[in-house]
Amino acid sequence: MKVRFLLFTILFAILFIGCSIQENNxxxxxxxxxxxxxxxxxxxxxxxxxxxxxxxxxxxxxxxxxxVDTKSLSLQLKQVEAELKMAEAQLDKIKAGARSEEIRKAEVSLEEVKVLLEGAKDEYEYRLKNYNKINDLYKNSGASEQQVRDAKALLDSSYTKVQSLEKKYLQSKTQLELLLNGPTVEELNIAKAKVESINAKIELLKYQISKGDVVSTVDGVxxxxxxxxxxxxxxxxxxxxxxxxxxxxxxxxxxxxxxxxxxxxxxxxxxxxxxxxxxxxxxxxxxxxxxxxxxxxxxxxxxxxxxxxxxxxxxxxxxxxxxxxxxxxxxxxxxx
Known part of the structure; x- marks a missing residue:
């Protein structure tokens, strides 16, 4: 009986040691x-x-x-949206071309400037003759030096007036021609580009406003x-x-x-x-x-x-x- 118990104990120990070696390895x-x-x-x-x-x-x-507070961005958006309305209205106006009332108004304006210019030229001719007459008298002691200076000042003033009206006349004439001929391709492209630029600003502001909500990009802790x-x-x-x-x-x-x-x-x-x-x-x-x-x-x-x-x-x-x-x-x- 003791021998059997001893053999059983030895066998159990061998098995136990084998498992430990397996765990350790x-x-x-x-x-x-x-x-x-x-x-x-x-x-x-x-x-x-x-x-x-x-x-x-x-x-x-x-x-x-x-x-994140985006109130300032919202105010900017309102301002830019107002600019867009103005730019779109200007583009529509260019596409539609000039109206008959605008052409008639430009014609009247040109005629008025023309009349003023002709009057200024007549005045200049008069002042020029008067100056030459007084200057000749002055050379023969028939007029004073002050009279010559006064005549010269009036002549210079009338000349300046003629130059100003000639410039205004050319501007009025150019404006009328533009209305009669319609917008150029360049003008149309500039107006379109302005609308596109403002639309891009609006999209950017809307994107920035949306980013006021900071969200998680992943699942996590x-x-x-x-x-x-x-x-x-x-x-x-x-x-x-x-x-x-x-x-x-x-x-x-x-x-x-x-x-x-x-x-x-x-x-x-x-x-x-x-x-x-x-x-x-x-x-x-x-x-x-x-x-x-x-x-x-x-x-x-x-x-x-x-x-x-x-x-x-x-x-x-x-x-x-x-x-x-x-x-x-x-x-x-x-x-x-």
Whole structure:
């Protein structure tokens, strides 16, 4: 009986030792779940009217994070829309051409300037003859020097008046010809370009106003909020930082002697201590350079060992997986 008990004990010990060796030979590393950090920035400047999320809160892509005041942009939009109406009216006017009333008005204006110009020319001729007459008298002592100066001043004034009216006459004549001939291609293109330019300004302002609502670009967890309600922010300010839950990964450190067992795109098994569930992962990065084991490893021997950083992306998208969780990585585990 004692012999049987002894044999049974020896057999159990052998089996137990075999299992321990199998467990010890399995390559298992531990790391924390991490995620890409996404900065959510505002594209417009203004006062933060509201912050709608809290640190640690889970959000979805498109969720509203904050609202920036865009009142000044709305006022600019109204002003530019008024400019557009004026530009469109001017373009319509050019396309329609001159009306008969406008042509008649231009003809009357030209005729009036013509009459004034003829009168100014007659006056100039009179002043010129008078000046020459007085100047001749002055040479023969028949007129004073003051009379000559007065005559010359009247002559110069009438000459200036003729020049001014000649310029005005040419302008009136050109205006009438434009009305009779209709707009040129260049004038039409300029008017069209002005309308297009104002429309572009309107589209830009509308886009900027829409960006007053700062939304999340990914599913994730709010890690930090960097501003408070009521603060002034400029374009490009980082309102909040989000951890992307769609791109979770674990970084482990593999000793140089074990690195040959790891390859890119290799699928591995990950497990949680408190949950009996297999999680699939894939090796997406292997550091090309060795480093010493990070400081958070307490073993002196481990600290002095050269290791290579290996990044493993989580393939399975499980809602319970959160950044900061500790997981075991089984490089030799069955991933099926």
């Amino acid at each position: 399995e390559i298992v590393y531990t790391g924390f779940i991490e995620g890409d950090e996404i900065d959510i920035s505002t594209e417009v400047s203004g006062v933060l009217n509201d912050i709608l999320v809290h640190e640690g809160e889970s959000i979805k892509e498109g969720d509203l994070i904050a609202k 709010i890690q930090t909020i960097n501003y408070n309600k009521g603060e002034l922010v400029s374009a490009g300010s980082n309102i909040a930082t989000i951890v992307d839950l769609n791109n979770l990964w674990v970084k482990i450190y593999v000793p140089q002697k074990e690195l040959h067992k790891v390859s890119l795109n290799q699928e591995v098994l990950l497990t949680l201590d408190y949950k009996d569930k297999k999680i699939r992962g894939k090796v997406v990065y292997i550091s090309p350079e060795a480093e010493f084991t990070p400081r958070n490893v307490e073993s002196k021997e481990s600290k002095e060992e050269l290791v290579f950083a290996v990044k493993i992306k989580l393939i399975d998208k499980l809602s319970e997986l959160k950044p900061g969780m500790l997981v075991d990585v089984h490089l030799d585990g069955d991933v099926k």
